[in-house]
Amino acid sequence: MAQITYREAMSRALREALKDERVFIMGEDIGSYGGAYAVTKGFLEEYGGERIRETPISESVISGAGAGAAIAGLRPIVELMTINFSFLAMDQIINHAAKVRYMSGGQLTCPLIVRTVTGGGASVGATHSQSLEGWFASVPGLRVVVPSTPYDALGLFRSSLQQEDPVIFVEHALLYSSRGEVPDEQYVVPFGKADIKRIGTDVTIVAYARMSMVAMRAAEDLESRGISAEVIDLRTLSPLDGDTVAESVRKTNHAVVVEETWYTGGFGATVVGLIQERAFDYLNAPVARVAGSEVPMPYSRYLEQASIPNENRIIQAVESTLGR
């Protein structure tokens, strides 16, 4: 069992994917530059320009050409440099890739993978720091994957390659250098199976991507205060593992839902909805939400840090939910 970084896990996942001749990768600066987050460093030399396709700065045609090649039987992997740029590709992803199967009565299959990068915290300002994965999760026809560890990144990417549907594979900008154990032997992490990262009895904290890590640190702190928190990492927003969440809340009778994006319309609201539908009678207190401040992301570091949920805000929410 080796310790590797999240970035190395993604590079390994893509190298494995490229063993299939139907797979090629296209995106902005993925060639000579090696990818904005260096995931495809060295790929162009190793695989050549047919498989590693440098594109113009044209998010719409990159995504749409990926969808077009996918319905013709290939398995394209499209890299959108950050999820903020996906706005420029929304027509192709949402109006086309997500819907061609349904609109064609099941005739077309679109196994497109769109890799992209989410999250704030890097002082890159309002248009480069958003967490929009929840928006994609609301669209029928798409799958949305949000790994938080190197293990999950590799295992979930392997599952993505088995899908017959378009997958929005969302990596977190601040996790690339994080390390974790990844076995040498083959394994997959299935879609729709949340990870109980920590077993607890007093409260369930639901999170995904980097917020899972923040929730884990908060849970350790809470332990020292005599509170036993269970931490659930959703791993995929679509499909959503409602069973694991509901079962946990039925046990702990308290829930706090954490996400990095804005409160209004955030994916956390969907999680709260399923908790009240499936575990209402077990709740001893209203479900609490911890979300990003409802402002465009500021540049200045202390303002930025103030807007992104942290351990303290999770701890406060837990204590308030438990009436302490």
Next chain:
Amino acid sequence: MKLQNAPEKNQLLDFYRQMFLIRRFEERAAEQYTLGNIRGFLHLYIGEEAIAVGAISTLMLQDYVVTHYRDHGHALAKGMDPSVVMAELFGKATGSSKGKGGSMHLFDIGKRFMGGYAIVGGQLPLAVGLALASKYKCEDSLTLCFLGDGAISEGEFHESLNLASLWKLPVIFFVENNLYGMGASVEQTLVFHDEIYKFAQAYKMPAVRVDGMNVVQVMEVTNKAVESVREGGGPYLIEAMTYRFRGHSMADPSEYRNKSEEERWRKKDPILSFSKWLIDEKIASKKELDQIEQEIEKIVDNAVQFADESPFPEPAALYEDVYGSK
């Protein structure tokens, strides 16, 4: 009409058969719309039939076609079964998309008719991807992508032409310039509106303009483009000048166009002018054409009957075909 390489009589009669099929199919569809059997949007291709028939006649079965929401003509010309198309318009379970697509979203993967798409310009990136797949797989197939003059103003047009040309992809962008994007004339919406085909120059792409009311000329011009693309010359753009004889959709009385303009174009009716030419040139007799028309009437009657008698989708179908994997 001067022909460079005169097509065989059989092909010319087939052009007539197909154009007449599209015309009658849509006239009957319009009638069924007013009866309430067809709902939503119904965009008629009447007046533009020579383009779909002439252009698609140059393709092989393995070539892909994608198009916009005014897609009945392209679908029928690519060989879709009129009954299955009519059933789709009726929203029936026997329709090409089991009733889930409707008039704007016809598909037949077996015929490589890869869809009608309803967001202006949205089909262009998909066409680039289909052509990329052909080239990547070293398959001898190309993609014919229809678009309207309205799509020129979309960013997807420019992104797609640039990438297709950069990668020398086997795709033909076929602009059907009917002079109006819904209710606005192309003069009102596009600076460079009088020679749209010259947009291709910015992408170092060969381009040509053709009379879209003349099926044989459309066929000849497309043939040249197809040859160029198959020889590895990269993408090609064709602009066909045409006119839709009806409103934008069934909901549109077309009040923004003046009647003398409409009359002028109606005189160029691609079907009437073609039948006159066939008879004048003694290629076909009136009787032969009448016989074709009678055959088509039967086919369209059957299509309407099939659609009418087919069942609506079962409620359980609602959640089918959203995902391919669990």
